[in-house]
Amino acid sequence: MASLNEKKALITASGQGIGRASALAFARAGARVVATDINAAALDGLADEARAEGLALQTRVVDVLKDEAVNAVVSETGPFDILFNCAGVVHGGTVLEMADSDLDFAFDLNVRAMIRTIRAVLPAMLERGDGSIINMASVASSVKGVPNRCAYTVTKAAVIGLTKSVAADYVTQGIRCNAICPGTVESPSLQDRMRAQGDYDAARAAFIARQPMGRLGTPGEIADLAVYIAGATYTSGQAFAIDGGWTI
């Protein structure tokens, strides 16, 4: 696997969960990391942890819904060799139940924000003829229908389409673009979803039961795959499932 030494990586949603684990994993693999999120306090905690380990990681508050914020972080801290688009939101509901406002927001955060960050980093990647873009999708997408997740599944399917589109357009110019499709991963927002169901223990058991491996994934396991994909030089346009066997 190619080394990430001296590679510069921009990661969104690094304040908690998979994005945070990935920011640390990329830095431990030798990359210089710009870890971003809207949650300044969460980023402060990440910066402390990175400093204690002596990692090359800086944090920036960036709202990926805003052009100015994304363009500013790229012009002030880029150019980037790696972009990991990790920001995303889960809404519940079937096609009959989901609010149009939820669908709009899911498209804004899960899809349009990725297009925004890709547009910001891609020109410099093309100039150098090298770049690895990783988009966070889910097995709940074009890979697998999951009950009560219409807006999420629609938008994560769009992430896979975006990934394949970027991969096809730039494959001859040194750019790789791949998607990661996790199953159920222990993270703060998953905890929120389990608590929101009322009976936490029953909700947790149901989430665990989806995976034949009999457990949830960890953010670190997804981060390890992201590091691998960032350095994998002979793959593009793929959707890598990492799901405890959910889609076997």
Ligand code: NAD
């Ligand atoms: P999470 O949902 O717990 O945290 C999300 C982070 O995104 C937070 O730190 C939040 O502050 C940040 N964020 C929210 N809006 C933002 C914005 N506008 N700009 C910048 N940052 C913003 O983390 P998670 O559960 O690890 O999920 C991360 C990604 O992985 C998401 O795209 C999610 O859809 C995907 N995913 C998660 C799971 C899972 O089971 N946890 C499964 C499959 C895919």
